[in-house]
Amino acid sequence: MNSQHVISIRFYATIFGALLALTLSTAGVAFIDLGGNLNTIVALAIAIIKALLVILFFMHVRYSSRLTWVFVGAGFFWILILLTLTMTDPLTRDWLETTIGR
């Protein structure tokens, strides 16, 4: 027998309910002007929470070995590196133009 963790149907249903509630709230909040970039931040925060619920429970990572955690973490940490380091260029070009470009 493998070290498989069997999750109860009730718990799966709870996660499903939470995911549905978050989906409806992200669609609802989209109609409210929160000002500035807050709409984007809230939408992304909800998406990240939903993704974490899927990864931890539907994908059983919560009950997996530490080595699995490393593999999963490396995959998603990589996209943070990709986005953050790349965006340091386009997001800071204005800084140069205002000081040098005139």
Add this chain to the structure above:
Amino acid sequence: MSDSTSIIHAHQFDDAAQQHEASWLGMWVFLATEVMFFGGMFLGYTIYRTTYPQAFADASNHLDIWLGTINTAVLIGSSLTMALAVRSAQLDARKPLVLFLILTLVLGVVFLGIKFTEYYAKFEEHLVPGGAFEYADPLAHAAEILFSFYFAMTGMHALHMVIGLGLLTTLVVKTRRGRFSVSYNTPVELVGLYWHFVDIVWIFLFPLLYLLGRHLR
């Protein structure tokens, strides 16, 4: 492999548990490459969206938020049925396993059906990038970029769904033939991981494509 009393493992592994762990890690490595594959598109999207925030917000309002929300719910529902399929496999419950696999298949087809009607509407509204693109706005070119990302990202996502449907069909056939047991159901688990990953991609696509400009109307 169908003999549930003795667990056969390949000779390079100490035991079936180690083989199982290796399969999971291998699948996660594959999913990490999938993160890289979709990551490039998410990066391109981020750069163009920060360059043309207003045009992206306006163009986003041309997508159907209700169909998008319904499709998100459908896909989350299919993730639930997939998780329950894996659970059935773990408990060696063959009939529920087939049932949940078929339910997942049906929900996947519903998702693609709704996606198809959305695409069809975009063709009719001349919102498909290319020669027939029509958009009454000075920032039409920037809007065309958003629709390019929309079709590229949701198209690649849909392709992954189609592959997933093929994998699920294979699982249904193999389950019917009694290929899985309580001691060997790794393929069911790994297809489950794949299906949930495709769900996660959509969880990010939905707010990033459909919900950009509703609050500005």
